[in-house]
Amino acid sequence: MADEGTSTKPVRPSMGSMRSSSFLQDHQQYRPPNKPENHYGIDTVVEDIQASQISSPRQISPFNGIPSSENPPKIVESGVTHEFSHPNCTPAPGSRTDRLVATLFYRSSAPRISNAIPSPQRVPSPPRAPHSPKISALDADIPPTMAPSSSLETFPLEPPSSEPEPLDHLYGSHISPMCITSFLHLMSTFPLPPNSPSPTSAHRCLKLSAAHENHPEVVELTLSPAPSADYLSLADLRKHELIYRFEQEWNVDVALRADTLWRRYPRLVVFDMDSTLITQEVIDLLAATITDPPDLAARVADITHRAMLGELEFDSAFRERVKLLTGLSGEIFTQLRQVLEVTNGVRPLLRALKKLGVKTAVLSGGFLPLTSWLAGELGIDYAHANEVVIDEATGRLTGEVKGRIVGKERKKELLLEIAEKEGIDLQQVVAVGDGANDLLMMEAAGLGVAWNAKPRVQMEAGARLNGESLLDLLHLFGFTEEEIQQLVA
Numbered sequence: 001m002a003d004e005g006t007s008t009k010p011v012r013p014s015m016g017s018m019r020s021s022s023f024l025q026d027h028q029q030y031r032p033p034n035k036p037e038n039h040y041g042i043d044t045v046v047e048d049i050q051a052s053q054i055s056s057p058r059q060i061s062p063f064n065g066i067p068s069s070e071n072p073p074k075i076v077e078s079g080v081t082h083e084f085s086h087p088n089c090t091p092a093p094g095s096r097t098d099r100l101v102a103t104l105f106y107r108s109s110a111p112r113i114s115n116a117i118p119s120p121q122r123v124p125s126p127p128r129a130p131h132s133p134k135i136s137a138l139d140a141d142i143p144p145t146m147a148p149s150s151s152l153e154t155f156p157l158e159p160p161s162s163e164p165e166p167l168d169h170l171y172g173s174h175i176s177p178m179c180i181t182s183f184l185h186l187m188s189t190f191p192l193p194p195n196s197p198s199p200t201s202a203h204r205c206l207k208l209s210a211a212h213e214n215h216p217e218v219v220e221l222t223l224s225p226a227p228s229a230d231y232l233s234l235a236d237l238r239k240h241e242l243i244y245r246f247e248q249e250w251n252v253d254v255a256l257r258a259d260t261l262w263r264r265y266p267r268l269v270v271f272d273m274d275s276t277l278i279t280q281e282v283i284d285l286l287a288a289t290i291t292d293p294p295d296l297a298a299r300v301a302d303i304t305h306r307a308m309l310g311e312l313e314f315d316s317a318f319r320e321r322v323k324l325l326t327g328l329s330g331e332i333f334t335q336l337r338q339v340l341e342v343t344n345g346v347r348p349l350l351r352a353l354k355k356l357g358v359k360t361a362v363l364s365g366g367f368l369p370l371t372s373w374l375a376g377e378l379g380i381d382y383a384h385a386n387e388v389v390i391d392e393a394t395g396r397l398t399g400e401v402k403g404r405i406v407g408k409e410r411k412k413e414l415l416l417e418i419a420e421k422e423g424i425d426l427q428q429v430v431a432v433g434d435g436a437n438d439l440l441m442m443e444a445a446g447l448g449v450a451w452n453a454k455p456r457v458q459m460e461a462g463a464r465l466n467g468e469s470l471l472d473l474l475h476l477f478g479f480t481e482e483e484i485q486q487l488v489a
Contacts, residue, residue, distance in 0.1 A: 105255070267424045
């Protein structure tokens with residue numbers, strides 16, 4: 001019995017021997033899967049380091065095989081896997097690389113319609129606006145092989161050839177993985193050179209869509225080895241029906257080039273002027289200023305169109321059109337400066353080429369006063385065009401042309417002269433145009449590029465660009481969009 005006056009202090013309850021060295025271990029109700037049983041968390045290490053079992057470091061087994069192309073040495077460590085194989089690297093000493101580069105441009109500005117054909121009995125729809133974002137099958141033109149008639153007597157004997165369905169509608173309005181897979185499968189159908197190694201490929205995305213950042217609009221594919229030149233030359237491969245059909249199916253342009261040093265380092269780029277550097281035809285602008293006779297502008301435009309298609313010989317067609325301009329004031333060339341519309345992307349493209357040290361030239365079948373002025377405005381190094389005769393007394397056009405007309409032969413000669421003067425190999429020359437009178441200079445250059453061109457030019461040129469900005473030309477040299485923005489800044 002306790003002494004009087006002495007208070008008894010209550011005993012504090014405790015869990016006694018039930019307590020372990022880890023609070024988390026006592027109260028843990030869930031243990032994540034795939035955790036070793038001897039792992040209790042950081043509190044175990046801090047409170048009871050002696051009792052924990054720390055596993056020894058994992059032993060790295062040495063590579064016991066013999067490195068070869070079939071069994072390359074491999075490093076696997078900390079989540080990184082790297083194999084020492086070189087299918088797309090530098091070739092072995094004594095051998096040469098034979099690679100083909102295919103640049104795919106998605107035609108985002110020109111969505112393809114389905115191959116539904118409107119009924120011949122249907123009243124034609126009103127004309128669609130030039131840049132309407134939506135195209136319906138009902139607005140489609142009747143194919144040239146489909147007669148606009150419901151009479152069997154006047155109907156064509158052969159049905160119209162159907163275009164392939166636009167697969168980008170199904171797999172994505174961009175260069176999708178299925179598009180790339182389809183292209184690789186297509187290229188695998190062409191024979192390879194004898195005794196060539198197994199084909200390999202690699203790709204780079206050069207440009208992403210501005211609206212959808214993960215959707216590529218320009219993709220560069222490198223194929224090694226290239227298809228056998230003995231079976232099919234590069235020029236014929238570009239015109240192959242399978243390539244054309246692939247472009248139609250996936251709504252893309254395919255530019256095929258040999259992967260050479262010259263592809264990446266152009267030194268001279270030559271441009272046509274009308275419908276290339278500018279969006280108009282100057283001679284049509286001149287004709288539009290003459291109101292008497294009232295149909296003069298339409299007559300000149302028709303001759304221009306047929307000459308660009310290659311239906312008319314350019315030199316005689318040009319003389320005929322200039323003759324129709326007789327009496328026009330020579331001051332008109334100064335007045336037209338204000339209405340010239342420079343093609344989208346031309347100004348930043350020329351800035352980029354100048355930073356790269358590339359010489360530029362404009363070879364125009366138009367008129368020298370406007371061509372020289374535009375070259376000065378854009379910073380182009382060379383300018384050649386036609387010189388018309390102006391009567392000194394009246395100051396008006398006589399309808400005559402001075403000197404040789406800058407037609408297709410003269411354009412080729414001028415390209416060769418500029419390249420020789422600058423000491424530039426023709427493989428480092430690029431020619432850009434849209435009409436049939438540009439084909440010879442495109443053929444003489446290392447690369448001829450058809451820019452929103454006429455059908456014949458699209459087929460004959462080495463590469464096709466059918467986009468909204470001529471700045472896309474830099475993608476043909478292998479520049480990414482990030483690199484292009486650095487050049488044009």
